[in-house]
Amino acid sequence: MINVAIIVGMHVVGVAMLLSLWRLLRGPTAPDRILALDTLNISAIAQLIMFGMLLDTEIYFEAALIIAMLGFVGTVVLSKYVIRRDIVE
Template sequence: MITIAIIVGMHLVGIAMLLSLWRLLRGPTAPDRILALDTLYVSSIAQLILFGMLMNTEIYFEAALVIAMLGFVGTVVLSKYVIRRDIVE
């Protein structure tokens, strides 16, 4: 039963990733694209955690943690660039 729930969850997160990618490519403004990229990071973390639960291994949890850290830093840097047009102060 839990396996079926994980697979359904993976499909739903995959659909969310596709919609996020569509907004990333089509977004009319830079903040829309930054938000779509951030949503794509979160969706990929969820996908990796679900896949780790399905495969019953811990390596995917570590990969999700790395993506979370890089996603946070990337979102902060892109937001700072959009606001000030300069990354380094």
């Protein structure tokens, strides 16, 4: 029963990823695209965690943690660039 719930959840998160990708490609402004990229990052983390739960292995949780750290840094750098047009002070 739990495997069915995980697979359904993976499909729902997959649809959310497609919608985030659409907003990333079509977003009218740069902040919209940054927000869509961050949402896509969070959805990818959710997919990895659910896939790790489905396969009952820990390696996907570690990969999700690394992607989360890199995604946070990427979002901060992109936001700083949009605000100041300069990354290094």
